[in-house]
Amino acid sequence: MTLSDEEITRLFRAHKTVMQMLRDRGYLVLDFEIEQSREDFIGKYGEHMKREDLVIQKAKINGGSDQIFVFFPEESKVGVKTVKTFTDRMKSENVLSAILVVQQHLTPFARTCVAEISSRFYIEVFLEAELLVNISKHVLVPKHKLLTTEEKKTLLDRYTVKETQLPRIQVTDSVARYYGLKRGQVVKIIRQSETAGQYVTYRYVV
Incomplete structure (x- = not known):
């Protein structure tokens, strides 16, 4: 499904805030990733971009094996199946932390799933709307x-x-x-x- 101009703008703003957030948490984020314009964003992901193409994977500045994924789920209301798809990828790449940028709150079953796996995978959930402005x-x-x-x-x-x-x-x-x-x-x-x-x-x- 093709995204509207308004949806692309929202994704661009949320994506920028996530990059700033990761840098503030000590992950290696380069200046051009923070300063990327809306036009550059569209140039990178295309006018017919999909949310699932916006996956971010970053490592801590101080090195080591500490990495994080940021996923932008395609579906408007994320369920258990999608959460398991993400955790399978985290497991295969040995990444223990992730952020989900969702359009709506998770389903109750998905929330339970995230809680149950919290001893192995640390998954944070942010609404896209929460990231349109950088609170910091x-x-x-x-x-x-x-x-x-x-x-x-x-x-x-x-x-x-x-x-x-x-x-x-x-x-x-x-x-x-x-x-x-x-x-x-x-x-x-x-x-x-x-x-x-x-x-x-x-x-x-x-």
């Missing part, structure tokens, strides 16, 4: 930086506190979802202050 670029959203295990230990030792004593951020928070935060992690939040220059706080992900 909003003037009111401060910079977030995920602490490494070592940085987290240093922080807790320095202030002699337990992680559970830190202010909290919900794993379902839209900014936490953008950065792919997981329960048990600690994130550093850097706000610009007119008086103090920078104001730093830390949040424990719950």
Whole structure:
């Protein structure tokens, strides 16, 4: 089915936000992939593009085997069969993380399937509509930086506190979802202050 101009524009915007999101999570994304124009996007995927052709596969900047897939399912409401198709591909290429950019919420059975396989495959689901604007670029959203295990230990030792004593951020928070935060992690939040220059706080992900 041929996509309308409006659908292509939505996909272009969602695709751009995903690229920015992956870079912010530490994946290797090149400048031209971020700065790609709508015309370049159409040039790459064609005027008769299909969502399934937009698959992204990226590795972390620091090397290693940590990779992620981003899938754009063709069907408007994703079911179990499609989820299993994606996990089969992840398994065959030894990729343990994926993002699904969907047009509508998953079917209840598909949601259950994603939950059941979460011990083996970490699959995040974003509505296409959620990615039309990059929430991290909003003037009111401060910079977030995920602490490494070592940085987290240093922080807790320095202030002699337990992680559970830190202010909290919900794993379902839209900014936490953008950065792919997981329960048990600690994130550093850097706000610009007119008086103090920078104001730093830390949040424990719950």
